[in-house]
Amino acid sequence: MPTFDQPADLVFTGGPVHTVDAARSRATTVAVRGGRIVAVGHDEVRDLIGRGTHVVDLAGKLLLPGFQDAHVHPVGGGVEMGQCDLTGGRNAAEYREIIRAYADAHPEAEWITGGGWSMDAFPGGTPERGFLDEVVRDRPVYLVNCDHHGGLANSLALELCSVTRDTPDPADGRLERDPDGVPTGMLQEGAMALVSAHVPAPGQDEILAGLLRAQRLLHSHGITAWQDAMVGTHAGMTDPSPAYAKAAREGLLTARVNGALWWDRARGEEQIPELIAARAELEIGDRLRASTVKIMQDGVAENHTAAMLDPYLTSCGCPSDNSGISFIDPTSLCSYVTSLDAAGFQVHFHALGDRAVREALDAVEAARTANGWADTRPHLAHLQVVHPSDVPRFRALGASANIQALWAAHEPQMDELTIPFLGPERAAHQYPFGDLLRSGATLCAGSDWPVSSPDPLAALQVAVTRREPGASADVPAFFPEQRIDLGAAVAAYTAGTAYVNHLDETGSIRPGMLADLAVLDRDIFAGAAEEIAEARVVGTYVGGEAVYGA
Numbered sequence: 001m002p003t004f005d006q007p008a009d010l011v012f013t014g015g016p017v018h019t020v021d022a023a024r025s026r027a028t029t030v031a032v033r034g035g036r037i038v039a040v041g042h043d044e045v046r047d048l049i050g051r052g053t054h055v056v057d058l059a060g061k062l063l064l065p066g067f068q069d070a071h072v073h074p075v076g077g078g079v080e081m082g083q084c085d086l087t088g089g090r091n092a093a094e095y096r097e098i099i100r101a102y103a104d105a106h107p108e109a110e111w112i113t114g115g116g117w118s119m120d121a122f123p124g125g126t127p128e129r130g131f132l133d134e135v136v137r138d139r140p141v142y143l144v145n146c147d148h149h150g151g152l153a154n155s156l157a158l159e160l161c162s163v164t165r166d167t168p169d170p171a172d173g174r175l176e177r178d179p180d181g182v183p184t185g186m187l188q189e190g191a192m193a194l195v196s197a198h199v200p201a202p203g204q205d206e207i208l209a210g211l212l213r214a215q216r217l218l219h220s221h222g223i224t225a226w227q228d229a230m231v232g233t234h235a236g237m238t239d240p241s242p243a244y245a246k247a248a249r250e251g252l253l254t255a256r257v258n259g260a261l262w263w264d265r266a267r268g269e270e271q272i273p274e275l276i277a278a279r280a281e282l283e284i285g286d287r288l289r290a291s292t293v294k295i296m297q298d299g300v301a302e303n304h305t306a307a308m309l310d311p312y313l314t315s316c317g318c319p320s321d322n323s324g325i326s327f328i329d330p331t332s333l334c335s336y337v338t339s340l341d342a343a344g345f346q347v348h349f350h351a352l353g354d355r356a357v358r359e360a361l362d363a364v365e366a367a368r369t370a371n372g373w374a375d376t377r378p379h380l381a382h383l384q385v386v387h388p389s390d391v392p393r394f395r396a397l398g399a400s401a402n403i404q405a406l407w408a409a410h411e412p413q414m415d416e417l418t419i420p421f422l423g424p425e426r427a428a429h430q431y432p433f434g435d436l437l438r439s440g441a442t443l444c445a446g447s448d449w450p451v452s453s454p455d456p457l458a459a460l461q462v463a464v465t466r467r468e469p470g471a472s473a474d475v476p477a478f479f480p481e482q483r484i485d486l487g488a489a490v491a492a493y494t495a496g497t498a499y500v501n502h503l504d505e506t507g508s509i510r511p512g513m514l515a516d517l518a519v520l521d522r523d524i525f526a527g528a529a530e531e532i533a534e535a536r537v538v539g540t541y542v543g544g545e546a547v548y549g550a
């Protein structure tokens with residue numbers, strides 16, 4: 001029984017508590033004082049209820065640690081929510097109507113910008129400029145797809161940006177072209193900068209508004225902390241650092257944020273002093289820091305820019321001459337990561353193809369060999385294709401596996417644009433969550449929003465079932481041997497991500513921990529796995545303060 005002299009500020013009681021604490025996984029009552037958890041247990045904890053204690057009667061609702069997102073782009077997502085937002089569309093016709101309505105409603109807009117369209121809505125995943133020309137001819141249009149690895153421009157935008165038949169493909173990207181070599185308007189990876197560099201940048205007020213808009217959305221999903229996967233300037237995207245700094249200094253940043261500083265792949269180690277300076281500038285209070293560097297090693301599988309050990313297949317099932325793109329030379333990558341590790345940075349890799357995963361692990365191994373075992377906690381995000389021989393290396397090297405569970409399911413982009421070009425053997429190596437967990441790797445989890453939904457509950461359901469929420473009964477599970485249990489999935493989205501974020505006083509419900517908590521409308525451990533995504537967040541708390549309530 002607690003023997004504290006003072007009553008608690010806040011007590012949750014009357015419901016199941018999932019603690020993510022191996023020693024005591026379930027409780028019914030939690031007490032909070034001064035922003036920290038002071039007691040976890042059952043009816044005895046109610047003795048800490050005093051005259052001024054705020055009591056939350058869970059009434060059967062589930063209390064668990066606040067979710068944390070290990071890979072998300074909140075500022076970009078928040079800004080896009082205020083632009084031409086196509087995420088609500090389901091096909092080309094709906095996209096056309098959304099674009100037309102936005103253009104009509106914003107006659108003052110110099111450019112029509114935004115994004116969120118899905119590749120599977122168009123033949124081959126690559127729409128052409130004529131699709132946009134039919135809707136908007138009087139202004140340039142540039143709309144990124146939902147994975148943000150490609151963008152579509154109309155004819156006027158291409159003309160204004162001098163993108164022609166004679167424009168060469170950049171080393172880190174590709175212009176889609178018609179049979180005569182004329183750009184179709186679809187720009188992949190580094191080629192996006194040919195247009196995005198000319199798009200008017202949003203102002204600082206708009207960027208701050210986007211951050212706060214995103215923060216409200218993420219809190220509504222029970223998210224209390226995140227790692228912003230791109231803090232810096234890239235492909236025409238404006239650096240969100242000033243917005244984060246302003247929000248932190250003015251008390252507007254209610255989440256705990258670690259920013260991953262962008263590694264400019266066109267430069268080398270000469271940028272490290274600038275990253276060190278940025279790290280110092282963004283260490284603000286207890287809500288913001290930037291102790292990570294983000295290295296994007298490859299692209300994505302559906303446009304064949306993810307770096308693969310073997311070539312992609314053609315539409316006839318034959319090997320092509322394309323194995324994807326390693327954005328950074330592997331030898332240089334080892335050198336860069338070793339230097340960053342020595343400077344105390346965590347490295348957050350975008351590594352989607354099996355070659356990129358191996359190159360990233362090789363770089364971590366080089367850093368460990370040169371520097372010893374520092375507490376830098378490197379992690380590899382996405383991990384779409386992992387060669388089986390590389391799975392045990394995550395545990396051996398102390399590299400966390402940063403999973404985007406929502407992607408591990410059959411859906412049109414996977415079935416039509418990815419699996420046929422990987423082939424059956426390599427397709428079976430996709431999203432090996434079960435193998436990684438069984439090997440002893442630390443799993444953390446993120447959404448990559450606005451690439452996909454920020455909802456952790458939907459991601460948890462896919463991690464457990466390997467099927468999309470709402471999928472019809474005849475849709476098979478996506479390599480069901482890679483399913484993980486709900487406890488492990490919740491741990492990845494709480495304690496696992498707290499680990500990679502160096503937020504060691506969060507991620508579980510134990511005395512002494514910060515009271516970063518989420519309340520769900522039901523106990524997701526008591527129902528069917530196929531119903532996890534139907535749960536809703538009804539309360540989110542950071543440091544014991546409510547930041548969201550349904």
